[in-house]
Amino acid sequence: MSDYDAIVVGAGLGGLTAASQLQNKGFKTLLLDHCDQVGGCCGSMQIGDYKFDTGPSVVELLFVIDEVFTNIGRKREDYIEWIDIDPIYGFVDNAGKHFSYPTSIEGTREVIAKFSEEDARAWDRFADLGANALEKAFNIVMTQPMTTLSAAARVMVKNPAMMKYMAPYMLKSFQQVLTGFFKDDSVVSSMCLQSYFIGLPPCLAPGYIAFLAYSEHDGIVYPKGGMDMIPKGICKAFEEDGGKVQLNSTVSKILTEGKKVTGVELEDGTRISSSMVITNVNAKVVYEEMLGKDRIPGWAYKGVKSYEVSIPAPMIMLGVDKKPDLECHHTFCHSSIDNMNSIWFDNFKENKLLGDKNFMLICTPSLSDDSLAPKGHHTLNLVSFSPYEPVEGDWDKGLREKYLEDILDLMKRKFGLDLTSNLKVAEVIDPKRFERRFLHPRGAVYGLQQDLCHSAMFRPGMKSRIYDGLYLTGASTHLGGGVAPTIGSGIAATDLIMKDRG
């Protein structure tokens, strides 16, 4: 007799989604996490009176989150309250020039027309194609386990329009697709920035991802109270259904007998039995550390070793006692497309800090939600890029502090944003801290690369081909990183489990 019907390792969004659905379907489920809070990357950090998000900063493709709550017989709005975000992005270029894209397609067209009338016409075509690609392709693959050739083929046969909107862009890069539509440098770079949301430069990200630049125009929101309200909302429903959450519990091993999973072993030696283990931990960590080289076949080990990780994105959290000179929830500090590509090849691959080449996303969630900071104060998250082990120094030996100073100085010199005056608190989550806190190898916050060769059936399978009873969810599985995709992976993994055990 097992202790539990299912053990979920990792309370990130994928793990929480799987746990809540399994518990709701009658499986006695235990949810374990090594942190002191649920959410994984979608968590929070409290520094003094300021509350910061530690991962994603906005939510799109809301239907996926609604689907989880519907699947467990609930309404999302009873657990999470959305705040609409509009404009979706602000931009600051090297000359300190500000502009922003509103949610509305027409409004964005007007902004683009100020740069180029030709690009404004191209925007109409791009938005039309993006809307179709989203509806007929992305929304469908989001919650489907495309983990085998036959599974992928079944999805495509059922949805023939999907090929029309994905196939032509599979063998083109993100940059090729966008430059095929837009010509003005400012317009192209404002759209290309999004390739780094999957941790790849524009010239290496797959072309179909280019429609990300449209998807936000379908509407983006921020959860009232912070991004961690999403995992907390799902967790609340899980506990209401009788699920058990055990935090501060590090799983060191997945236990197996023959080709079957038998449970997990915690760091303190405690063993918990179950014939089903669902992990929300990065697949490289699962196979290389929790199972280990000796317990997986050579060919699978070779596959696991071959997965490459995305570029790390250090996050700087700042609490200030006055409103910064920013108007949008998200502000991109602009960079040219050549610069965006160059930082991958000349800095990340060469382990060199980006210096003046760095560009970043500034998130100011307190502009949308005043509950995150004391009255009149604000919170800012600066997401920039760097290698994991820079030749310039060690993150744990002084580099963290120097990085903070350098980035603040760069913001002032290059983008005309003085964030140092009125600074009350500052903290850096560098790649090493990311790795320790979220178990992302080499601090790659976007997880495994998300190019064509790391997608669908070439990404770690949601159902292990090695051990019966082992399932995977989260950013290292199909469809990849982001709030909606990771929740989608939890839905897809649960569907696979129900087919096997339902």
Place this chain on the structure above:
Amino acid sequence: MKSAKKLFLLVAVAAMAAGWFTLNESTRRYIVHLAKQVPSLPYRYFV
């Protein structure tokens, strides 16, 4: 027949090489990035 095959191969290789040099640097990088990973795909498929 054999020499016709050889000629066909030569023409195909020459056409591919000519095509390659007409591509811009960003496109070449994309293709090289994917091509480098092709040998790993059979292993990845079984993870």
